[in-house]
Amino acid sequence: MKLYNTLTRQKEDFKPLEENKVKMYVCGPTVYDFIHIGNARPYVVFDTIRRYFEYKGYKVEYAQNFTDVDDKIINRANEEGVEPTVIADRYIKEALKDAKALNVKEPTYAPRVTQEIKEIIEMIQTLIEQKNAYEVDGTVFFDTKSFKQYGKLSGKKLDELEIGSRIKLDDAKKNETDFVLWKPKKEGEIAWHSPWGEGRPGWHIECSVMAKKYLGEEIDIHAGGEDLIFPHHENEIAQSECCNHKPFARYWLHNGFINIDNEKMSKSKGNFFTVRDIAKEVPYDVIRFFILCGHYRAPINFSREAMEASKKSLDRIKNCVNKLNHLIANATIDNMTEEEKNLDIFKNINSYKNTFEEEMDNDFNTSNAITCIFEIVRLINSAINEKCSKEFLQNLLNELTSLCNVLGILYKIEDEEQSVNVEEIEELIAKRQEAKKNKDYKLADEIRDSLKAKGIILKDTSAGVVWSKE
Ligand SMILES: [Zn+2]
The missing domain is CATH 1.10.10 (Arc Repressor Mutant, subunit A)
Incomplete structure (x- = not known):
């Protein structure tokens, strides 16, 4: 199994730290609104990668955080005149609903920043003791010059970053590239006690702390959107490796951007879509399918036409499954006939199944894997009719659904009215x-x-x- 490692900029064989086990950390959303289509991509992509590892017999430990304290959450809380926790609780609940509707499996661990403050303070203390961090008037900065390998993930060099930085040198910082681990309380803001006075953590430290607490000092895979490579993931590496004196993650996986009608998605351009909005027009399973039709590292273009095309494609698979189910229910012969046993279809399906695995083994090429599923659909459609035996039809159905389940693309979307509280x-x-x-x-x-x-x-x-x- 080969995967593209952003850290080494090449495809590498996957070798887990522990046999048959994968420890995987994925950066989660900041919960100040409904999740948008840009959040949905890493949700779906890394869920599929997790499913594929499980299909191959690995036990996957999967951690994905919620950033539940942040300027955006505080602003929204102030706008509504409620506590930030009200906003965070509300949108965590909504994010979970969307994730479920997208058939994203629950993570093994789903920690929230506000519940990890003790561990965050401890890690910052260690970094200060080891002279990787310093405090100035209640703000703690990470000293990027203390970590020789800073920039190894993004390929950025410290000197170039300093010259290139257009930000006016913050007098408190030693180096322009230093980043905040702890920031002092502003009037009216949520804060926690710390050795450096009341305040709250900077953004980057939470993921280093949570990955360590739930998965260990060394993990197999760290993943997220490619916009997180710098500075977020670069800073995570600096914090974790300085604190633990071990390499942090073996493989860094990043998904590409989602463009909207060939333009970058942004709130200011007005081409910003929440998953909830899109789900009003097309079912959630079509959104999932659309995301998987592209390779996870390539940019994908979201448009109404693309969604309609995805819906049509997914319907081809669903129609085949419905037809099989209908024929199974009405079949008059139970067991496979000699004639059916002699057909080439299972051999041919098997050959596409092997190709499916080869494509997935090659840096999770879901796009080509889906092509294999369509080939199988084509084979099945041309082989089935009212005269087929139940066993024959059932075997075909099992073959088709097992591959669809690896990608999580065939599922019943739970009607909210149907679910109970x-x-x-x-x-x-x-x-x-x-x-x-x-x-x-x-x-x-x-x-x-x-x-x-x-x-x-x-x-x-x-x-x-x-x-x-x-
Ligand atoms: Zn993160």
Whole structure:
């Protein structure tokens, strides 16, 4: 398996730190609004990479953070006249809804900055003790000159950065490239106690701290959008490697930009789309499919036409699956016939399956992998009819869906109306108890069945009714 490592600027064989295990950290969104299509790309791309590792038999430990304290969150909170936590909680909830609807698996760890302040302060203290950081009037800076390898990820040289910097030299900083680890409290802002006075962490330190806490000092893969290479990921490397005296991540993976109608997406240009907005026009699974139709490192162009084309393509796969299901339900022969056994189709599918894996092994070329799926769809469409046996059809369906599942492109989008919340469940349980008390067993059973349809299982115990998800 080969993957392109931004750090070495070449494709390398994947060698994990521990056998059959992948420790993967992906930078998450800053939660001050609904996630936009630019956030959706790393969500989908790195989820697919995770799924592929799992398909290949690796156990993946996946951490993705939420930046829940930041200027943008504070500004939004001030605009609405609420606490920053209200904004952060709201948009974390919304981001989780979008991620789920995009069929993104839950990360193993999803830490939030505000819950990691103790560890952040500890890492900053270590960096100060080791003379990699210094404090000036309540602000702590990382001393970039203390880390000889600074710039190794982005290929930028410290001297060039200093000359090229148009920012006026901040008098407090030793070097123009030094960055903030801890900033002092401004009037009316959220703050925490620290050895340097009240304040809050700078942005970069959180990912170094969370990666270490949840995955360890050394990890296999660190990923994010290519806009994060400099300075965010460069700074993460400096912090982590100075603190831990070990190489931080073996492989750095970055996804390309999303352009909107061939222009860079920006709020000021007005071509800024949240996933929620797009999902009003096309289903979430089409958004996921669209993202995977391009290679993750290449820029992709988002447009209405591109979405419509993606919808049509995905429908070709779905139609094939529907047709198979229909024929399976109506098949009159159960077992594969001799004639079916002698067909070349399984051999041909297998050959496309091998190509699929080769493409995915080659730096996760989902675009070419999807082409293989379409070839399989073509083979299946030309081989099936009402006379086929159930077993034959079922085997074809299994082949097709197993590859689609590797990419996470065939799934049921949960209707929000259909999903239940805890209060509703409790209410229904109470109603059922009431019905049982009144000996209305029909109603009691109906309530139990309606919950079961939503994946909620009830169990009558001596301590009362307990419920669990299927
Ligand atoms: Zn990060």
